[in-house]
Amino acid sequence: MPVSLLFGVRRCLRAAALIAISGFSAASCATLESGNGATDLRENTGLIEEVKAFGKTLGIEPTEALSRTARDEAVLSMLWLWMQREGTLALAAPVDVRLAIGYGADRERVRIEQVYRVDHYSVYYRQGNEFADARSVATVGFAEEPIVRRVKVVLHEDLHGDVNFKIPWEIEEAIVTPLGSLAAVEYFRWKGDEKNLQYALASVSEERQVSRELNALVARAEKVFALEGNVEAAKQIILSLLPDYPAYQKQFERQVRGQYAPTALEAKLSHDLAYYRYFNSVADLAEKAASLKTLIEDLKGLPREVTPAIADEFLQNLSAKYGANSR
C-alpha cells in the first residue's frame, strides 16, 4: 500500500520521546500537576469508582480503564489515524486503515501540526488519553473536564471491555457510544443531581441530532461520489452540503480544526459513522425498552461476527420486540 506519511510535529514530540525512553514521568514541556491538580485527581478517583460501581447495576462490568491516575502511573496517550480511500465511505465495510500510535505524554503536550501527504487516501486524526485499556490513566486534564463528559467516558470505556462487548470495532463503537451516554443519564438520575441530569439529557438529544444528520449526509455523499467523476469536485460539493446539517457541521468543523477539510472528509465521515451510525436508533430503543439494563443485556446478544447489515436487522427486531411488549 503506497502510504507515505509525513508528520510535522512540534519540538515537544522529541522531548516526549526522550522522556518515554528514559522513563521519567515529568516532562519539560509542561508540569504534570499544576494548581489544585492533585485534589482534582483525588476527587476524580472517587467519582470514577462510584460510576463504575453504578455501571455494574446496569450490567456494565467494570474494567481497569481509567481506574488509575497520572500520579500512580506514567501517562500513555494515543494518536489515532483513520484513512479511507479517496471517493469512498466506510458504509458497508470497515474503514480502510485505522491505526493507533502510543506516546508517553499527556495528549496536550504533543500537538500534531499537520498530516502532509498520504497518496490516494483521505486522512483524519485525533489524539486522546482515554481508551479501553488498563494503560489509560486519568490525567489532570481529564479530571478538569465537565462531570457529564467524565461519567460518559468512564461508562463508555468500560462497555468496551471484552466481558461486555467483543464485536468488530465499528459496530462495537456504534453501540457503546449511545449506551455510554444513556447510562450517564441514569447515573445522574440515580444521584438525584438535577442540574447535571439536565446537561446529560441535553447531550443525548444533541448526539441524536448529530446521528440523524450524519446518516442523512452520508447517504447524500455516497450519491455525489457515484455521480461526480472528479473526486476533488465531489469533495467540494459534499463540504458545501454541510450547512444543511447544522448539528453535525458544528461537530465536524470543531474536530477537523487544524486539519485540511477536503483531505479529512472521507476518513472523518467514516470515523463518525463508526461512533454515531446507531446512536439515534439505540436511543429510540432505550425509550421503548423496559429499562436500560434490559437493552444492554439484549444488545450483548449481537453475534460476534456482526456486520452492518446484521446489526441493522438485529436493531429492527429488537424494536419490533419492544414495540410488541409495550402494546
Ligand SMILES: [Zn+2]
Ligand atoms: Zn469507544
